Amino acid sequence: MGLSAHIEQSAPIPLAADIVCKGGELLALVGPSGSGKSTLLRCLAGLHRPTSGHVVCGEETWFDPRRGIDLPPQQRRVGFVFQHYALFPHLTALANVMLASADVPANERARRARHWLARANLEGFDHRRPDELSGGQQQRVALARALAREPRVLLLDEPFSAVDRVTRRKLLNQLIDLRRSLAIPIVLVTHDLEEATLLADRMTVLHRGRTLQTATPEEMLARPASALVARLTDQPNLFVGKVVYQSRATDTTVIDWLGHSLNATYHADFTPGEAVCWVIPEAGVVLVREHQLERENTLYALVSERLAWRGHATVTARVGKQREAALTFAIGASVAMRRSIVPGAVVALQLQKAAIRLLPADAAAGAPATVDRVDSCYPRSLPGEPTAPRARRSSE
Amino acid sequence: MDWQALALSLQLASATALVLLPLAIWLARWLAWSSARGRSALEALILLPLVLPPTVLGYYLLLGFGGESMLGQLYHALSGRTLVFSFDGLLAASLIFNLPFAVQPMQRAFAAIPREIREAAWVSGLSRWQTFLRIELPLAWPGVAAALALCFAHTLGEFGVVLMVGGSLPGETKTIAIAIYDQAQAFNDSAAASMSAFLLGLSFVAVLLVSRLGRRRAGRWD
Numbered sequence: 001m002g003l004s005a006h007i008e009q010s011a012p013i014p015l016a017a018d019i020v021c022k023g024g025e026l027l028a029l030v031g032p033s034g035s036g037k038s039t040l041l042r043c044l045a046g047l048h049r050p051t052s053g054h055v056v057c058g059e060e061t062w063f064d065p066r067r068g069i070d071l072p073p074q075q076r077r078v079g080f081v082f083q084h085y086a087l088f089p090h091l092t093a094l095a096n097v098m099l100a101s102a103d104v105p106a107n108e109r110a111r112r113a114r115h116w117l118a119r120a121n122l123e124g125f126d127h128r129r130p131d132e133l134s135g136g137q138q139q140r141v142a143l144a145r146a147l148a149r150e151p152r153v154l155l156l157d158e159p160f161s162a163v164d165r166v167t168r169r170k171l172l173n174q175l176i177d178l179r180r181s182l183a184i185p186i187v188l189v190t191h192d193l194e195e196a197t198l199l200a201d202r203m204t205v206l207h208r209g210r211t212l213q214t215a216t217p218e219e220m221l222a223r224p225a226s227a228l229v230a231r232l233t234d235q236p237n238l239f240v241g242k243v244v245y246q247s248r249a250t251d252t253t254v255i256d257w258l259g260h261s262l263n264a265t266y267h268a269d270f271t272p273g274e275a276v277c278w279v280i281p282e283a284g285v286v287l288v289r290e291h292q293l294e295r296e297n298t299l300y301a302l303v304s305e306r307l308a309w310r311g312h313a314t315v316t317a318r319v320g321k322q323r324e325a326a327l328t329f330a331i332g333a334s335v336a337m338r339r340s341i342v343p344g345a346v347v348a349l350q351l352q353k354a355a356i357r358l359l360p361a362d363a364a365a366g367a368p369a370t371v372d373r374v375d376s377c378y379p380r381s382l383p384g385e386p387t388a389p390r391a392r393r394s395s396e
Numbered sequence: 397m398d399w400q401a402l403a404l405s406l407q408l409a410s411a412t413a414l415v416l417l418p419l420a421i422w423l424a425r426w427l428a429w430s431s432a433r434g435r436s437a438l439e440a441l442i443l444l445p446l447v448l449p450p451t452v453l454g455y456y457l458l459l460g461f462g463g464e465s466m467l468g469q470l471y472h473a474l475s476g477r478t479l480v481f482s483f484d485g486l487l488a489a490s491l492i493f494n495l496p497f498a499v500q501p502m503q504r505a506f507a508a509i510p511r512e513i514r515e516a517a518w519v520s521g522l523s524r525w526q527t528f529l530r531i532e533l534p535l536a537w538p539g540v541a542a543a544l545a546l547c548f549a550h551t552l553g554e555f556g557v558v559l560m561v562g563g564s565l566p567g568e569t570k571t572i573a574i575a576i577y578d579q580a581q582a583f584n585d586s587a588a589a590s591m592s593a594f595l596l597g598l599s600f601v602a603v604l605l606v607s608r609l610g611r612r613r614a615g616r617w618d
Contacts, residue, residue, distance in 0.1 A: 047515050073518040080519040086512035090534045099530070100520040149520060 001058035003153050003185040007043045009051040015039065015209040021153075021185035021202075027214075028188045028196035031206035031232060037189040038083070040206070041155050044187065045080050046073035057152050057185075079146030079154045084162055085138045087130040093117060093141045094126040100149040116144035121174065136167035140174070147182075154186040160195060172198060193234055197221075205229050227277035227359045236316075236328035237280045240361060243270045253358060258325050262297050264356035275361040282314075284355025285329035287339075288348045297351040301327055303343050308333045317347055327351075397590050400567055401575035408483070408571060409551040412490040413544045416498045419491075420543060424502035425532070429511075443500075445493045454560025457489045461561060486562040486569050493557050497546045501606070505539020506532065538609040545609075549602030553595055 002022040009015045013036045021027040029037045042048035044055055046062065049070060055063040062071045079100075087096050097113035104112060117126060120140035130138055139159055146154060159175075160168045176199065179186060190196050196203050197217040204214040212232070213225040224230040230238045241255035241262065251266045255278060262278075270276055288298055301317035304326060308314075313336040319325045327349060331341070341347060427439055445453055461479035462468050471479050479485035509532060517527040533540070555573040562569030564578065572591055579588040 045515075045519055047518070073515070074521050074523060076519075077521075078519055080516065082512045082516060084510075084512065086510065086516035088513065088516070088531055099517070099522065102521055102526070145516075145520065 001152065001184070003044070003055075003057050003187070005044055005055040005063075006053040007040055007050045007055075008053045013039050013209055015043075015050060017204075017206065017209060017211045018214075019044070019187070019204060019211070020214070021187055023185055024183045025201045026179055026186040026188060026199055028190055028200035028203040028217075029206055030190060030193060030196050030203055033191065034208075035206040036209035037191075037206055038157055039209075041080075041157050041187060041189050044153065045078045045155055046071060046076045060152075077149065077152045079149050079151030081139070081142045081146050081154075081156045081159045083158045085130075085142040087138055087141055087145070089130050092127045092129055093122060093133065093137075093144075096130070096141055097145045097148045100145045113144075113148055116148045117141070119147070119178065120144040134167075135163045136171055139163060139171055143175075143178075152184055154182065154184055156186065156188045158189055158191070160190070160192070168195075175199065205232050207232055221281045222355070223357055224279060224359070227279070227361070230277070230279045230357075230359065235279050236282065236326075237285065239278055239325065241276055241278050243272050243274045243276055243358075245272060246270070252353075255358070258319060260299050260319070262351060262356065263353045264358055265354055267358045269360070270358060277359040277361050279357050279359065280327075280351055280355050282328055282330045284352045285327050286350045286352060287329065287331060287335075287341075288350045290348070292350070293348055295350050296353055297356075298348055299351075301347055301349050303341055303345045303347060306336060306342060308336065313341070315341055315347075317349065397587065397594070398570075398572065398575040398579070401570050401572045402591075402594075404483075404567065404570065405552050405572040408486060408490055409548045411487055412494055412551045413547050415487070415491055416494060416547055417540075417544065420495070420498035420502055421540065423495075424499050424543075425506050425528075427499065427503045428506035443496045446496045450493070450554070450556025451560060453493055454489070454557040457485075457492065457557065457561050461485050461488065480561060481563045481565060481569060483562075483568055486558060486571075489557050489561040490551050490554070493554065494547045494550055497550050498543045501539045501543040501546065502536065505536035505542075508539075509535050542606040542609040545602045545605045549599045552598060 002020065002025075004021075005017075005019045007015050007017045007019075013034075015036050017036065017040050019027065019029075019040070029040060031037050039048055043050050043063075052065055053063070054061065057076070061067070061069050062076050063069060088099065091099065094110070094113050094117065097116055098109045101109050101112050114126065117123065120143055122137060122140055122144065125133065125137060125141075130141070133141065139162075143159070160171055163171065172195065179199075188196070188199060200217055202214055202216050203220055205212045205220070207228060213220065213229045215223070220229070220233055221235065224233060224235065227238060239257060241257040243253060244256045244261065245252075245254035246266070246268075247253075248266055248268070253264045253267045253270065255262050255264060255276060257278070264278065288295060292298070299319055301319045303315055303317045305316040306313055311333050312330055313333045314328060314330050315336065316326050316328045319327060329349065335341075423442065427435060458480060459465060460467055463472065463478060463480070468479050471477070471484070475484070477484060479488060513531060513535070514527055517531045518524075522530065552571075553573055554571075555577065558569065558571050559574060562571075564570045564574045570578075572595065576588050576591045576595070579591070
């Protein structure tokens with residue numbers, strides 16, 4: 001039993017979005033603030049009425065204005081976890097959960113509520129009111145309440161945004177465990193890409209109310225549909241280059257990037273001389289040793305930053321003198337230590353040909369490539385340094 | 397102490413609070429959550445009795461309720477009674493001049509309930525009516541109770557409008573506030589003093605109640 005929806009409206013937030021989520025699948029809706037993620041979720045739940053479109057869950061149509069169908073939230077059978085949980089403050093945890101199964105006989109209701117509270121690891125908290133629970137416990141009561149409804153779809157609106165990082169990780173693990181036993185579609189709204197990558201089977205990127213791409217997290221990182229998707233999914237290695245050579249025979253498109261020739265997999269859509277955006281996931285940037293310098297797409301870079309966290313190090317290294325052309329890659333913290341990869345060190349990096357993805361330069365803005373528009377697919381500027389002049393220099 | 401006037405006042409105050417309860421809740425919820433056009437105009441209209449001199453309000457009610465008015469004639473045709481100088485007219489006037497005292501605290505109480513809480517009730521399967529009874533009313537009740545206490549005390553003490561619309565007919569329209577005025581005019585100081593002290597005490601209790609309920613409501617959302 002899956003969920004499929006097409007939602008359209010022009011105001012108050014323009015929406016033109018498609019959502020498909022299969023039973024047992026977790027779909028993450030990601031996008032910046034104001035991109036319409038939460039409104040979309042509210043449309044699915046029947047809390048907001050769009051102008052047109054449809055919402056179909058399994059065999060049941062919940063919304064189809066052409067056929068005069070618009071089921072109220074009470075009849076849609078959704079489990080909804082709100083961003084700030086929206087627990088009923090005057091009721092105990094048990095009463096909160098019991099209220100979601102009002103259609104069940106009274107004696108069964110308490111049993112079922114206790115079952116879901118236990119599933120959420122909240123035994124012994126039955127008689128506490130929300131103000132007597134921690135943020136993480138409140139979130140779990142909200143999740144138990146949503147599941148006690150025996151929903152056909154579970155909708156989670158940034159459920160981890162109001163808890164601290166440590167609690168978030170615990171809750172994430174619990175949700176990962178829990179979702180294995182749920183056969184219903186789960187739609188998660190989040191602006192946290194790490195969260196989406198950890199939890200989601202597929203993710204949909206939204207921008208200004210439009211769905212830009214739906215793919216698995218791995219696919220989204222490796223093959224973003226546009227420079228805008230790459231930017232919205234926070235890909236650090238997003239740059240502009242120029243196509244210099246096309247060879248179908250060798251399956252190669254050669255681009256010029258700041259005077260370096262880079263080989264990418266052949267991409268027929270571009271012609272020599274054309275400006276392109278290109279992106280490479282952090283995993284596609286490989287640290288090479290001195291004797292490997294002859295490898296394809298290998299260049300020197302100056303380490304400008306190293307952030308270590310729990311055994312992993314994220315390294316940023318500038319290519320040549322171009323400060324804005326900084327490649328980011330990840331290595332083990334012990335490797336970074338052993339090879340003295342610290343700010344100021346020079347490293348040799350190989351950009352793996354197959355990992356380089358070429359994208360239309362104007363896709364970010366959906367307009368013909370002008371210097372200003374192309375700006376959005378340039379790497380983020382360093383503090384106080386505008387990107388536009390560099391964009392002009394690079395594209396000339 | 398004019399027991400008859402006191403009984404009439406208590407009767408009027410109770411009836412006002414009872415009739416206003418559903419009406420003010422309905423209005424307060426609508427004002428708290430609606431974004432419909434005309435909301436501000438209606439809100440201003442409801443607040444008008446707060447700023448109008450009671451005699452002005454009383455004068456217009458006298459005109460509106462009088463035997464020459466459409467409302468007065470309609471009421472006479474239906475009940476055989478007049479609206480002016482009668483308990484019924486007094487009650488109608490009392491409902492109007494108490495409307496802001498009833499609606500305002502309730503409106504604040506309902507507006508303080510986050511939208512998400514009501515939506516959570518709907519997605520949990522509760523109908524609008526169940527949501528009102530099981531979620532909204534328990535959360536807003538301090539505001540509702542405060543509004544009723546205010547209305548009750550205000551009705552007991554209202555003078556200008558009562559005098560204009562009801563006059564001073566013993567057992568029919570002579571409330572305790574009018575009785576105090578009559579006793580003071582007749583230099584019967586002890587009667588005026590005891591009745592005034594009674595009203596003072598009652599008003600203090602009402603204001604204390606309103607203030608405590610207000611604090612309770614504020615604490616709930618901290």
